[in-house]
Amino acid sequence: MPNLTEKISSSVDFIGAFDPKIRTFDIIMKTANGSSYNSYIVRGSMGVAIMDTVKKEFSAEFFERLESLCDYEEIKYIVLHHLEPDHSGALEELMNRAPQAKLIISGRAVMMLKGIIKTDIAFETANTGKRISLGDKTIEFLSTPFLHWPDTMSSYLHEDKVLFSGDVFGSHYYDERLFDDKVGDFSYAFKYYYEHIMRPFKQYVMQALNLYNRFEIRTIAPLHGPILRTNPQYYLDKYEEWSSEEKFRKNTFGKKMLSVFYMSSYDNTHKMAKVIMEGADTIDGIVASMYDLASLDEKNMIDLLEESDAVIVGSPTINGDAVKPAWDLLSCMAFLESQGKVGASFGSYGWTGEAPEMLHDRMHWLKFRLPVQPLKIKLIPTKEELDDCFVFGKEVAEITMGKMVEMEMEI
Amino acid sequence: MVSLFLKEDNIKVSVPNGKTLREVARKTGASMEFGCRVGDCLTCVARVKSGMRCLNEKSDKELIALEVLGGDINELRLMCQCRIECEEGEIEISYLV
Numbered sequence: 001m002p003n004l005t006e007k008i009s010s011s012v013d014f015i016g017a018f019d020p021k022i023r024t025f026d027i028i029m030k031t032a033n034g035s036s037y038n039s040y041i042v043r044g045s046m047g048v049a050i051m052d053t054v055k056k057e058f059s060a061e062f063f064e065r066l067e068s069l070c071d072y073e074e075i076k077y078i079v080l081h082h083l084e085p086d087h088s089g090a091l092e093e094l095m096n097r098a099p100q101a102k103l104i105i106s107g108r109a110v111m112m113l114k115g116i117i118k119t120d121i122a123f124e125t126a127n128t129g130k131r132i133s134l135g136d137k138t139i140e141f142l143s144t145p146f147l148h149w150p151d152t153m154s155s156y157l158h159e160d161k162v163l164f165s166g167d168v169f170g171s172h173y174y175d176e177r178l179f180d181d182k183v184g185d186f187s188y189a190f191k192y193y194y195e196h197i198m199r200p201f202k203q204y205v206m207q208a209l210n211l212y213n214r215f216e217i218r219t220i221a222p223l224h225g226p227i228l229r230t231n232p233q234y235y236l237d238k239y240e241e242w243s244s245e246e247k248f249r250k251n252t253f254g255k256k257m258l259s260v261f262y263m264s265s266y267d268n269t270h271k272m273a274k275v276i277m278e279g280a281d282t283i284d285g286i287v288a289s290m291y292d293l294a295s296l297d298e299k300n301m302i303d304l305l306e307e308s309d310a311v312i313v314g315s316p317t318i319n320g321d322a323v324k325p326a327w328d329l330l331s332c333m334a335f336l337e338s339q340g341k342v343g344a345s346f347g348s349y350g351w352t353g354e355a356p357e358m359l360h361d362r363m364h365w366l367k368f369r370l371p372v373q374p375l376k377i378k379l380i381p382t383k384e385e386l387d388d389c390f391v392f393g394k395e396v397a398e399i400t401m402g403k404m405v406e407m408e409m410e411i
Numbered sequence: 412m413v414s415l416f417l418k419e420d421n422i423k424v425s426v427p428n429g430k431t432l433r434e435v436a437r438k439t440g441a442s443m444e445f446g447c448r449v450g451d452c453l454t455c456v457a458r459v460k461s462g463m464r465c466l467n468e469k470s471d472k473e474l475i476a477l478e479v480l481g482g483d484i485n486e487l488r489l490m491c492q493c494r495i496e497c498e499e500g501e502i503e504i505s506y507l508v
């Protein structure tokens with residue numbers, strides 16, 4: 001370790017850990033530059049606060065840094081901005097070493113705490129506006145849920161104007177030079193992190209930015225990657241720009257977008273897709289489009305799904321399943337907000353025909369609104385069956401435009 | 412039957428006594444968002460704008476979870492904990508809290 005600790009401001013030091021070898025984070029993220037688990041110590045005239053810990057296997061590095069700056073008896077507070085294991089891995093051991101310290105977590109973290117620490121420990125909860133004092137230093141908490149865990153909160157050190165933002169503004173980018181003006185070009189890692197971690201929670205990002213904007217911020221201290229001190233407003237602006245992008249169709253043409261995604265082995269599901277799209281396109285306010293999943297890469301899938309107000313997925317049934325590209329499409333929803341999107345499924349089949357129902361089920365768990373039952377047709381669609389496809393597309397489009405659905409549940 | 416209106420989904424559904432709102436979501440395809448489904452995570456918190464009397468009472472566990480949110484929780488419910496307990500009536504629910 002070239003520098004055991006690093007000064008962030010007059011009363012804040014970095015005591016986190018570096019993970020240069022990690023190449024995949026949380027299963028879904030590539031980390032070409034490794035990463036870091038940032039943790040900080042805040043020193044006041046009446047004690048210190050430890051802001052987050054590190055992943056468990058990096059505990060030794062964390063404790064070595066911590067011990068170089070304080071005695072355990074001095075620790076008054078331990079703040080966990082969220083309980084994800086890469087930041088709570090050393091919590092239990094830290095609480096053993098500093099039993100007098102008060103643990104501060106968000107209200108939403110209470111139910112998770114027992115899942116992380118398997119014993120009862122004392123804690124206090126913090127919501128927006130709660131303050132703790134270290135004598136001459138004051139830390140104020142901000143509730144910033146779902147960024148990217150439900151229990152996420154942020155905090156602000158008033159005297160030093162440091163924002164502890166949790167995972168917000170993080171990057172998976174290992175560089176022991178630590179500060180944004182000293183490390184290499186991490187701009188791709190900053191955006192990649194946003195797109196994979198924060199993009200599904202855009203509305204919550206905007207809520208958090210409103211809270212952050214109440215404060216003058218000199219330094220942003222996130223939980224991964226470089227500490228942002230050169231021009232913090234630049235990073236706030238980037239998050240605002242990415243989170244407030246309006247849908248292109250809606251913004252440019254005042255229309256809602258309905259997308260029909262399909263795969264077809266003998267052209268039958270394709271025929272259905274075409275007529276469903278035509279039916280949908282007859283509804284005022286809708287622009288309907290169709291896409292062959294055989295020729296869409298993941299980036300296009302994500303962008304089209306995000307843009308679409310309604311998503312209709314068609315697949316033939318092969319060996320009792322929908323085809324892989326249809327599953328690949330729906331797996332892209334992990335990167336997006338699905339709440340409020342209308343969904344539907346369809347497909348031609350030869351023998352058993354489970355695919356549309358299976359896709360319908362998957363879309364249910366992905367929180368699509370699914371007001372119409374799956375549509376399936378045996379082999380080559382007849383003219384009457386294509387008429388059903390037309391009505392199906394029209395119905396989904398009407399509901400997307402706000403038509404009320406009335407139904408009755410059986411006893 | 413109880414007439415249940417889900418505001419953001421614009422769905423009006425007649426629901427018999429005894430059905431849970433999870434069953435309603437499943438049947439109607441409504442977009443109400445569930446997380447843990449056991450009343451811990453607060454993901455499914457929603458506002459019952461009218462007709463609270465047609466739902467089961469809040470359990471102690473639900474009350475403790477809702478109190479975390481602070482403020483007036485009288486109209487709030489965790490959808491995963493709700494069941495229709497009424498033969499006749501009208502309920503309106505908004506997912507916006």
